[in-house]
Amino acid sequence: MTMIEGLNIEYVHVKGNTFEAKMNLNAFHGQIVGMLNGGATVAFGEITAGMASNQLIDENHIAVGQTIIANHLKGKKNEGYIKAYGELLHKGRTTHVWSIRMIDDKACLICQMSVTNGIIMKKKDGQE
Amino acid sequence: MTMIEGLNIEYVHVKGNTFEAKMNLNAFHGQIVGMLNGGATVAFGEITAGMASNQLIDENHIAVGQTIIANHLKGKKNEGYIKAYGELLHKGRTTHVWSIRMIDDKACLICQMSVTNGIIMKKKDGQE
Amino acid sequence: MTMIEGLNIEYVHVKGNTFEAKMNLNAFHGQIVGMLNGGATVAFGEITAGMASNQLIDENHIAVGQTIIANHLKGKKNEGYIKAYGELLHKGRTTHVWSIRMIDDKACLICQMSVTNGIIMKKKDGQE
Amino acid sequence: MTMIEGLNIEYVHVKGNTFEAKMNLNAFHGQIVGMLNGGATVAFGEITAGMASNQLIDENHIAVGQTIIANHLKGKKNEGYIKAYGELLHKGRTTHVWSIRMIDDKACLICQMSVTNGIIMKKKDGQE
Numbered sequence: 001m002t003m004i005e006g007l008n009i010e011y012v013h014v015k016g017n018t019f020e021a022k023m024n025l026n027a028f029h030g031q032i033v034g035m036l037n038g039g040a041t042v043a044f045g046e047i048t049a050g051m052a053s054n055q056l057i058d059e060n061h062i063a064v065g066q067t068i069i070a071n072h073l074k075g076k077k078n079e080g081y082i083k084a085y086g087e088l089l090h091k092g093r094t095t096h097v098w099s100i101r102m103i104d105d106k107a108c109l110i111c112q113m114s115v116t117n118g119i120i121m122k123k124k125d126g127q128e
Numbered sequence: 129m130t131m132i133e134g135l136n137i138e139y140v141h142v143k144g145n146t147f148e149a150k151m152n153l154n155a156f157h158g159q160i161v162g163m164l165n166g167g168a169t170v171a172f173g174e175i176t177a178g179m180a181s182n183q184l185i186d187e188n189h190i191a192v193g194q195t196i197i198a199n200h201l202k203g204k205k206n207e208g209y210i211k212a213y214g215e216l217l218h219k220g221r222t223t224h225v226w227s228i229r230m231i232d233d234k235a236c237l238i239c240q241m242s243v244t245n246g247i248i249m250k251k252k253d254g255q256e
Numbered sequence: 257m258t259m260i261e262g263l264n265i266e267y268v269h270v271k272g273n274t275f276e277a278k279m280n281l282n283a284f285h286g287q288i289v290g291m292l293n294g295g296a297t298v299a300f301g302e303i304t305a306g307m308a309s310n311q312l313i314d315e316n317h318i319a320v321g322q323t324i325i326a327n328h329l330k331g332k333k334n335e336g337y338i339k340a341y342g343e344l345l346h347k348g349r350t351t352h353v354w355s356i357r358m359i360d361d362k363a364c365l366i367c368q369m370s371v372t373n374g375i376i377m378k379k380k381d382g383q384e
Numbered sequence: 385m386t387m388i389e390g391l392n393i394e395y396v397h398v399k400g401n402t403f404e405a406k407m408n409l410n411a412f413h414g415q416i417v418g419m420l421n422g423g424a425t426v427a428f429g430e431i432t433a434g435m436a437s438n439q440l441i442d443e444n445h446i447a448v449g450q451t452i453i454a455n456h457l458k459g460k461k462n463e464g465y466i467k468a469y470g471e472l473l474h475k476g477r478t479t480h481v482w483s484i485r486m487i488d489d490k491a492c493l494i495c496q497m498s499v500t501n502g503i504i505m506k507k508k509d510g511q512e
Contacts, residue, residue: 298426
């Protein structure tokens, strides 16, 4: 199993300059104390923002995560789900800037993220 | 398998106000294109900074990730390992601020992170 | 003249968990090329978020800037004004987390900021 | 007086992939409580990182601040000076990533910054 598979992302829907994604929580996402592992939340944001950027660019380019920022706002028990609501604040030729709100199944804002993706030509091994 | 298990962190050594940690890469960390998934790198940093903070506080308190910042600097093929070198820039009563450098098996700096942990009383469900 | 005076902030209105502030631009805010100096935008956000937090806590405490994050999204000619719209994402006992949008006089989003203020007892010289 | 003049930056020396800069504090940098205004520190970092990037690129390009991150680590009385020590972590074609340590006249680390500059063609009005 890869980490992306384990994260159990149900969908990523891109609509205009926004996206919505859903991650269903299970044992994979937990910590010893029964709480959601914050690292899973951040990975969810980074990965879905990358998927969303890739749907907004042509086939010769690829989005790579450049700057990832997360403010964890509230702990969450490791059950239920999280939805990510992304808004593309900047759609440049070389960078996309996403603002993402993570809302849990109790409608609670648990995390605010900002993800800057670099938009690079394909075939390059990595960033820039 | 949990995400923390899957990340395959070999060790986290805390020494004074620094830590060193190692993550051995395997299929879990990969993306379709054969590259390391940046989300795995960030999760590695957040989780090990939390472990390190927990070793530096008393048993009535626990460290929770508050602000996570990652600058991905270079792509990496999904093979070999990454080492994280953390430096505790601020050791306050209510927050720890870590600066972390991620170096790969080719001695290349692939990611610079900053992790602020909130230090809270145990038994509270989550942050603050 | 102090920097805060030079920034020429017309007002900071706090309403519930939000604030609105306005900064009128003049020669002080400029760079050689006739553009707004990004440093002025960031200082505007950090300072007004501090003022807003101070209005939301009791007199024995004071807010100090802890983590400041700014994504500059668009350049702006150094004329007219900027408004800051702050939203308090987290109001904890020891930290406030603000998300702030900077909108210029053409209704353009020029900068997205996140400001985490530490809330500390007065009489302490600085942070924590 | 412009903000850049008021900041009273004595020098910015670029050497290889590092820079050192010095800001001498006076009434301009203060807050009511006699402390250094954190916004001045952040502006100092953003402006000097931009100057340093401009010395590392050709004349057809210009550096514009893209992502500014500051962790304030310790309060400082508004007297003496601050030195900024920048290290260029990534020197790409379209972005520069600087890590900057702000050290005061008592050799105390007061702020850790990360500044990502976009490198763009001149004559464009602003970022990207």
